[in-house]
Amino acid sequence: MYSWLQRSLQQLYQRAAQHKLHHALLLKGLKGIGKSDFAEQLGRYLLCSNKQVVAQTEAAPCGHCQSCLLLNAGNHPDLYEIRSEKQIGVDAIREAIKKLTGSSQLSGAKVLVIHDAHTMTESSANALLKTLEEPTNNTFLLLLSDQTERLLPTILSRCEKVALPSPTKQACIDWLNQQGYQNVDEAMLRLYGASPLLLVERLVTPPKISYQDVARGIESLQAGSADPADLATKWQEDAINMVKWLQIWLLEKLKKGPNHPESLWQMHKLCVSANEQLRNPGVNKTLVLVNILQSMVK
Ligand SMILES: [Zn+2]
Known part of the structure; x- marks a missing residue:
């Protein structure tokens, strides 16, 4: 396991070994810190029929029992996963619940992992509520999300939240x-x-537009040789990253010295609010970027 997640994993192992683990966990943390690998490891431990608890910090799945061997082979009958690039539909949830209500194939635990849980539709989330509240015996639901604010309050209130840290x-x-x-x-x-x-x-796979491209773009913008709307059109495809690049550029400027710090902070605020707006799937990305870029010309 990644060094930055090691401690959180051990804490959950210990609680599982003592039968003190909540049946519904919301594993939350930034995108790209390893939440899926974390859930996989935790699932392994929950399913292992010969859990090792060597010391406070050294619990682990045994690696040899039937469960562990099946997991190694990638086909454990009591591990279910739901993942979707865009949206988790109600059928996927219903199908998983049906499997969970049956008895475990290996007479051990059952684990359902829901990747990107925030992509559940409202009806998917509602279909999951009862199982979250009263799961079948020895059943664990692991919900993963980097955008927990998009989860329904009814889902949030039924899960124990586990905040997974980013590395230093x-x-x-x-x-x-x-x-x-x-x-x-x-x-x-x-x-x-x-x-x-x-x-x-x-x-x-490097981003199509690099930080250097953005820095050069702003320079031409300020020199009057580029147009905010043109740049925004060019950059909108990767708008979320563009705003982050712009923020880095601004912070570099702020660090360098007293060059209109007030207006730079204003731009920074615009970037922060742009980040919020860009989370909305229907937003006009070009318009959001033009708004920031125009403020850079003034
Ligand atoms: Zn095992």
């Missing part, structure tokens, strides 16, 4: 080095340092 900058650098990534660009580290798995994804 140094832990992130150490991990990247272990993965074979040396000398990672400082701008990339600042943008994705709290989400190392996402950072690796971005290193493998």
Whole structure:
């Protein structure tokens, strides 16, 4: 397990070993910190029929029981997962609940993992409520989310929230080095340092528009040789990242000296509110970006 998640995992292992773990957990944390791997490990432990509790900090699945072997082979009959890129429909939830109400195939625990739980539709969430409240015996529901504010209050109130931490900058650098990534660009580290798995994804497939592109864009904007609407149109495809790049650019400026700090802070505020707006799926991204870029010209 990733070093930054090790402690949280051990805490849940210990509670599971003592039968003190809540049956519905909401594992929340930023995108790209390893929540799926965390849930997989926790699921392994819950399903293992020979849980090892060596010491306070060294609990682990045994690795040899039938459950562990089936998990290694990737086909455990009592582990269910729901994942969806965009939306989790009610059928997927109903199907999973049906499986959970049956008895466990290996007469142990049953585990349902719901990735990106915030993508459940309202009817999906409602279909899940009863199971969240009164699950069948020895059943665990692990909900994962990086946007818990999008979950219905009725879901939130029925889960125990477990906040998973992001790594420190140094832990992130150490991990990247272990993965074979040396000398990672400082701008990339600042943008994705709290989400190392996402950072690796971005290193493998670099964003189409780099931080340097954005910095150059702003310079031309301020020199009068570029137009806010043109840049916004060009950048809207990756709008969320663009706003983050802009924020990094602003913070660099603020660090450098007393160059109209008040107006820079204003822009920073615009960026913060843009981040909020861009979470809304129907938003006009170009318009949001134009708004910030225009303030940079003034
Ligand atoms: Zn085992």
